[in-house]
Amino acid sequence: MGWWWGVTLIYQIPFKVHCPVGWVFARNCPMYNHWAVRTSTPLEPFNEFKTCQWTWNRLTSLFPDMLGAMIMPNHIHLIVPVVPGVGQEHSKQVLHKLHGLTGALSKRTKIIHLWQKIAPPHPIPDIFHLRRHVRYVALNPCRRSLCADPLEWQWSTYRDLFGASAFPILSERRLAQVVKDPRPKFTVRFHAYVSGDPSVKVQGTSSPKLLDLEYLSRKSLDDILDASASALRLPPSDVKESGPLRDLFIHFAYRHGWKGQTARIAKICGVTPRSVQRILGKPTPIGISATTVCLSDPRFRWVRVVKNSVGRWE
Numbered sequence: 001m002g003w004w005w006g007v008t009l010i011y012q013i014p015f016k017v018h019c020p021v022g023w024v025f026a027r028n029c030p031m032y033n034h035w036a037v038r039t040s041t042p043l044e045p046f047n048e049f050k051t052c053q054w055t056w057n058r059l060t061s062l063f064p065d066m067l068g069a070m071i072m073p074n075h076i077h078l079i080v081p082v083v084p085g086v087g088q089e090h091s092k093q094v095l096h097k098l099h100g101l102t103g104a105l106s107k108r109t110k111i112i113h114l115w116q117k118i119a120p121p122h123p124i125p126d127i128f129h130l131r132r133h134v135r136y137v138a139l140n141p142c143r144r145s146l147c148a149d150p151l152e153w154q155w156s157t158y159r160d161l162f163g164a165s166a167f168p169i170l171s172e173r174r175l176a177q178v179v180k181d182p183r184p185k186f187t188v189r190f191h192a193y194v195s196g197d198p199s200v201k202v203q204g205t206s207s208p209k210l211l212d213l214e215y216l217s218r219k220s221l222d223d224i225l226d227a228s229a230s231a232l233r234l235p236p237s238d239v240k241e242s243g244p245l246r247d248l249f250i251h252f253a254y255r256h257g258w259k260g261q262t263a264r265i266a267k268i269c270g271v272t273p274r275s276v277q278r279i280l281g282k283p284t285p286i287g288i289s290a291t292t293v294c295l296s297d298p299r300f301r302w303v304r305v306v307k308n309s310v311g312r313w314e
Contacts (some may be wrong), residue, residue: 031082033121044073071155142199152302166287211296217257231290
C-alpha cells in the first residue's frame with residue numbers, strides 16, 4: 001500500500017472524531033475568536049442604559065454572525081467566527097470595526113482616553129473550548145456579583161438562546177449546530193452547564209419554562225410592561241413615547257386578560273383610550289413571543305438601570 005497509506009489514516013481519523021486543540025485546519029471545526037474591548041480604569045460608561053442600548057444595537061449590526069456578546073460596565077466581550085483561509089485578514093476587518101465602534105462611543109460619551117488598546121483576540125480552536133468561552137461570557141456579570149443568574153443580564157446574547165429577545169442574534173438551533181449537539185432540549189442541558197458555577201449555584205438553576213395562558217392572564221400590567229420592555233431591550237419609560245414598546249405593550253395586554261381596561265392602559269402609556277384603540281388596529285407587533293418568555297420567568301425582567309452614589313447599578 002505504500003508509506004503514504006498509513007499517514008493518510010493518521011491524518012483523517014481525528015478529523016472525523018473530534019477537533020483537538022491546535023489543529024486549526026480540521027474539517028468540521030468551527031473556528032472563532034474571542035475579543036475583549038476594555039475601557040481605561042476606572043471608567044465605566046456602560047453603567048448608563050442608553051449607552052448600553054446604543055452599543056448593543058451597533059454590535060448586532062456590525063457582527064450579525066457573532067456567537068456571543070456581553071456588555072459589562074467597563075468592557076465588551078465578543079465571539080465571532082473566523083473566515084476560513086483569510087483568518088488574519090478577517091481579524092483586521094473585525095479590529096477595524098471595533099475601532100470604529102470605540103471611536104463613536106468616545107464621541108458619544110465625550111470622554112477622553114476612554115479605551116485601552118484593543119488586545120489581539122483569543123483563538124478558540126475547537127468545540128470543547130467554544131462551549132467554555134460561551135459559558136465564560138455568559139457568567140461574567142455573575143462572577144462580578146452584578147446579578148444572581150446569567151439569564152438576568154440584559155446585554156447578553158445568552159438570553160437570546162431562550163427566546164427572550166424580540167430581535168435575537170443567537171438561537172438555540174444555531175448554537176446546537178455549531179457545538180454539534182443535535183439532541184432535544186439543548187438549552188436545558190446548556191443552562192445546567194452554564195448555571196452550575198459557584199458564582200450562580202453549584203447545582204445549577206432551573207431552565208426557563210413558558211407559563212400557561214391562565215397564569216399569564218393573572219400578571220399585572222406592570223409585569224407586562226416590564227416583560228415587553230425586556231423583550232425589546234428598552235427602558236419601561238419608553239412606553240410614554242410613540243414607538244415599538246407602546247405598541248407591543250398594548251397588544252400584549254389586550255391578549256392576556258386586560259381587554260376591558262382600556263382607560264388604565266391608556267393612563268400607563270400617557271395617551272387617550274382612543275389612541276389605544278387606534279394602536280390595536282395596527283398589525284401585530286414583533287415581540288409577542290419574546291414577551292411571553294420574559295413574562296413567564298422573572299429573571300428575564302430583572303433590569304439594572306439605576307445607579308447608586310458610586311456609580312454601580314442597583
